[in-house]
Amino acid sequence: MNQFHGVYPYLVSPLDAAGKVRADVLGRLCDDLIKSGVHGLTPLGSTGEFAYLDRDQRMAVAQATIEAAQRRVPVIVGVSSTSTADAVAQARSCQHLGADGILAILEAYFPLKDGQVESYFRAIADAVDIPVVMYTNPQFQRSDLTLDVIARLAQHPRINYIKDASTNTGRLLSIMNRCGDDLQVFSASAHIPAAVMLIGGAGWMAGPACIAPRQSVALYELCKAGRWDEALALQRKLWRLNEAFARFNLAACIKAGLAIQGYEVGDPVAPQSPLSAEDRKVVEAVLRDIA
Numbered sequence: 001m002n003q004f005h006g007v008y009p010y011l012v013s014p015l016d017a018a019g020k021v022r023a024d025v026l027g028r029l030c031d032d033l034i035k036s037g038v039h040g041l042t043p044l045g046s047t048g049e050f051a052y053l054d055r056d057q058r059m060a061v062a063q064a065t066i067e068a069a070q071r072r073v074p075v076i077v078g079v080s081s082t083s084t085a086d087a088v089a090q091a092r093s094c095q096h097l098g099a100d101g102i103l104a105i106l107e108a109y110f111p112l113k114d115g116q117v118e119s120y121f122r123a124i125a126d127a128v129d130i131p132v133v134m135y136t137n138p139q140f141q142r143s144d145l146t147l148d149v150i151a152r153l154a155q156h157p158r159i160n161y162i163k164d165a166s167t168n169t170g171r172l173l174s175i176m177n178r179c180g181d182d183l184q185v186f187s188a189s190a191h192i193p194a195a196v197m198l199i200g201g202a203g204w205m206a207g208p209a210c211i212a213p214r215q216s217v218a219l220y221e222l223c224k225a226g227r228w229d230e231a232l233a234l235q236r237k238l239w240r241l242n243e244a245f246a247r248f249n250l251a252a253c254i255k256a257g258l259a260i261q262g263y264e265v266g267d268p269v270a271p272q273s274p275l276s277a278e279d280r281k282v283v284e285a286v287l288r289d290i291a
Contacts, residue, residue: 003131004074004101004161004184005202006039007216009209010047012255013061014265021057023064025264029210030068036213039203039220041065042103044078046137046165047207049251050105051080052269059093066098076133076205080105084120088127101131103163103205112143118152121145125158132158133186133205137165150175154183163205165190173199189242194235197223207250208241211257215290240286248279256283 011029014022030041043065044050044058053061062077069075077094079102081087091102104124106117125132134153136145145153145162153159164172165188172185176199187196187204196204197220209216215238222231245253251268256275258265260283267274275283 004040004076004133004186007037007203007209007213007220008040008042008076008186008205009033009038009213009216010045010205010207010254011041011043011061011065011210012207012251012258012265013044013048013050013053013057013269014263015057015269016266019057019269021060021064022264022266023060023067026061026064027068029258029263029265030065033210033213034069034072037217038073038209038213039217040074040076040100041069042076042078042205044080045103045105045135045205045207047210047250047254048078049269049272050078051107052272055090058090059097062094062099063097074100076101076103078103078105078135079124080107082107082109084123087120088123091124091128095128095130099130101133101161102128103133103135105135106143106145108143114146114149117143117145118149121153121159122156125153125156128158130158131160132156133161133163134159135163135165137188147171147174147178150183151178154179160184161186161202163188167191169195169199172196172201176200189245192235192239192242194219194223194228194231197231198228206245207254208238208245210254211261211287212238212241212290237290240289244283244286247282248275249273253283256280257287260284260287
């Protein structure tokens with residue numbers, strides 16, 4: 001059953017100057033995104049700066065998102081670690097908080113062999129009773145999921161989805177051909193979402209949907225309706241947002257966009273830095289263009 005589909009914004013993690021999660025700001029953002037028609041929420045993805053947060057901050061972000069969603073849409077919480085035991089503990093904690101799914105992310109310092117990568121994802125899926133979305137991003141990860149590993153993991157009863165953030169759309173088609181109905185594929189901002197929908201994608205999970213939720217949902221609906229001429233016209237317009245996202249630091253770009261829209265999400269976690277005044281103007285211009 002394709003429980004998850006459509007537009008899942010990768011949420012930012014709003015922090016105050018002392019590093020405390022701004023649950024009120026995150027709650028307001030979640031509520032507005034849901035009212036804009038998004039199909040789900042994903043805290044603690046790349047845009048959520050998971051690699052820069054401690055465990056308490058991560059759990060606070062997850063809890064604030066789940067409480068704000070109030071079961072109106074599914075919440076798929078990012079879980080990431082260099083340690084299998086820690087990732088399993090995080091996944092169990094997220095399920096206990098009420099997460100509807102887990103976005104499983106592998107961090108690696110030393111290189112890992114295929115069997116080790118596979119065992120990491122399998123251990124997370126074994127530890128919970130909710131669906132697991134595998135996440136792969138070769139640009140940032142030291143150890144990637146190969147097609148063989150993906151195909152084996154797709155046989156697990158709870159590993160039903162993959163979000164692939166490579167820039168290789170042909171790889172997505174290879175995954176679909178290898179795994180068939182066992183695995184639904186989500187696009188990332190590194191891909192052209194309309195193109196991924198055309199070849200059979202379930203939707204997309206990406207940071208830009210945080211600052212253009214209505215347009216992202218409209219694009220998804222046009223694709224689902226097979227209105228490809230209209231979808232591609234909207235996709236061309238929205239692609240400027242993808243270009244900005246790829247050009248700048250992920251969290252800095254989306255946090256700047258949200259600040260422009262009136263959300264006090266704060267700066268990216270150090271040693272990252274906010275966008276410069278000139279870079280912020282680029283984001284402002286894109287937001288004006290797609291409004």
